Amino acid sequence: MPVPHIRHARLDDDEALGRLDRATWSPLHSVQPRPEPPYGPFFTERSVPRDHLVAELAGTVVGYLTLGxxxxxxxxxxxxxxQGLAVAEEARGAGVGRVLLRAAREEARRQGARRLTLRVLGHNTPARRLYESEGFAVEGVLPEEFFVGGAYVDDVFMGMFL
Incomplete structure (x- = not known):
């Protein structure tokens, strides 16, 4: 699979990003209930296009990362x-998440940041492996912070210096 093109989101990405967000929802990474219709907009007052990096393959949105x-x-x-990372099912395993993380690191540096952090649910082993392989380290754990899918789940804080 080719390397995805990474760009900043645009207002006209709202529908595609909303669909991707709903399609990739999982209790593996979300503490919110599954989205149900009627669906609101993807972009909000608190989450505008400039806060999102978009991954495209052949002109199709296959992933996004929210940086705030x-x-x-x-x-x-x-x-x-x-503050969010999603990759379409059909693009998983093709390095889309990795490319988005690397682009986020560069964007954070461009914005003058010295550190990059994230939170991940303790049971999300694939995401934790990806983050660790990209240089993030566990900096703290809130044990059993969330009750998801009938089980208590740790909230894991990870970070890196840029």
Whole structure:
């Protein structure tokens, strides 16, 4: 499979990203209930196109990564946080997630960040392996922070210096 093209999201990506987000929903990574109709817009006041990197293969959106600030505090402005990552089922295993993570690292640097962090559910072994292979390290764990799919699940904080 070819290397995906990574770009910033545009307003006209709203529908495609919303579909991808719903199609990739899983209790493996989400603490929210499964989305049900009527579906709202993907972009919101708090999550605008500039906060998203989009992966395309042959002009089709196959993944996205949301990059934001963990807090609105000036004292925390040197940190960026990955706040969402999704890859279409048909594109999994083709390096799309890895390319998005590398693009996020570069975008965070471009924005002047010194650190990049994320949170991942403890039982999401594939994501944790990917993050570790890209240089993220576990920096903290909130044991049994969420109750998902009938089980208590850890919230794992991971980070890296840029």
């Amino acid at each position: 600030c963990p807090t609105p505090l000036a004292s925390n402005a040197h940190v960026r946080q990955i």
